[in-house]
Amino acid sequence: xxxxxxxxxxxxxxxxxxxxxxxxxxxxxxxxxxxxxxxxxxxxxxxxxxxxxxxxxxxxxxxxxxxxxxxxxxxxxxxxxxxxxxxxxxxxxxxxxxxxxxxxxxxxxxxxxxxxxxxxxxxxxxxxxxxxxxxxxxxxxxxxxxxxxxxxxxxxxxxxxxxxxxxxxxxxxxxxxxxxxxxxxxxxxxxxxxxxxxxxxxxxxxxxxxxxxx
Numbered sequence: 001x002x003x004x005x006x007x008x009x010x011x012x013x014x015x016x017x018x019x020x021x022x023x024x025x026x027x028x029x030x031x032x033x034x035x036x037x038x039x040x041x042x043x044x045x046x047x048x049x050x051x052x053x054x055x056x057x058x059x060x061x062x063x064x065x066x067x068x069x070x071x072x073x074x075x076x077x078x079x080x081x082x083x084x085x086x087x088x089x090x091x092x093x094x095x096x097x098x099x100x101x102x103x104x105x106x107x108x109x110x111x112x113x114x115x116x117x118x119x120x121x122x123x124x125x126x127x128x129x130x131x132x133x134x135x136x137x138x139x140x141x142x143x144x145x146x147x148x149x150x151x152x153x154x155x156x157x158x159x160x161x162x163x164x165x166x167x168x169x170x171x172x173x174x175x176x177x178x179x180x181x182x183x184x185x186x187x188x189x190x191x192x193x194x195x196x197x198x199x200x201x202x203x204x205x206x207x208x209x210x211x212x213x214x
Contacts, residue, residue, distance in 0.1 A: 006136050008128050012037055014140035018161060019152055033151075040146035048139050049085050049123065051166070051173055052182045055189065056135070057126050058089065060097055063111060063118045074105065074112035081122055088120040097121050138177035141165035 004010065013023030025033055049057070063078035070077040080088065091101040093115050104113040111118065128136060142165035148158035167175015174182065 005129055006131070006133060008041075011128055011136050011140045012041075012143065014137070015144040015147055016151075018141060018144035019148055019157065021151060036147060036150050040143060044139060044143045044146055045125070047166075047173075048135075048142060048178065049125075051178055052185060053089050053123060054135070055185055056130075056132055057085070057124045058121055059124050060095065060119055060121045062095070063120055065116075066110070070112050072105070072107070072112060075114040076112065076116065076118075078111045078113070078118055080106075080109050080111055080120065083125050084122040085125050086123060088122045090121040092119045092121070093117065095119055134177075134181055138165055138181060141177055 009025055009027050012025040016023050016025060025037065059081075061081045063080070066077040066079060068077070087106055088111070090097055091104055091111065091113070093099045093101055097119060101113055101115060101118060104111060104118075106112075111120070128139075131139070141161055145158050145161035145165060148154055148161060163176060165176045166173045166178050171179065
């Protein structure tokens with residue numbers, strides 16, 4: 001028998017079970033619970049995807065060059081891809097993302113540079129069905145922490161679920177289920193092929209995102 005697809009409704013119901021509540025959430029039904037999910041789901045998305053540059057949601061694009069000449073002094077303007085989370089992780093002059101673009105600017109949904117071809121490695125907002133099961137599990141735990149107060153009025157339960165998901169405040173969001181997932185994701189990255197490059201350090205590898213010249 002095929003396993004059920006892990007979608008948004010299933011993840012919300014996992015969160016409800018973590019709170020000791022009945023897993024009765026449905027996408028198609030307008031309820032008070034649905035309104036709370038609409039409020040807290042985007043917050044959980046922002047927090048979990050912002051914890052780390054997850055490999056499962058990275059994609060490299062060749063940027064589309066704009067027809068009009070930039071008015072800000074750069075030679076070329078480019079459209080950033082739609083559906084990305086945050087600024088590009090890396091801008092390069094090659095499709096393998098090994099030659100970092102050292103001089104560029106980001107303004108709104110555009111990038112500017114003096115190179116005729118620019119590639120961008122970006123983090124995409126994927127549908128939950130594309131998430132790894134372990135990520136979905138951790139996400140449900142964090143979502144449970146957001147839902148704990150409005151659904152149970154239990155501050156201790158909220159703190160417990162948050163700690164289980166991302167660790168205690170002393171870990172700075174690098175503990176719990178997500179702390180282990182981050183460590184596994186980093187361990188699986190090829191040695192010498194950083195996801196991002198620090199232009200302030202002359203293009204040397206860094207574990208932090210870099211965003212060029214603002």
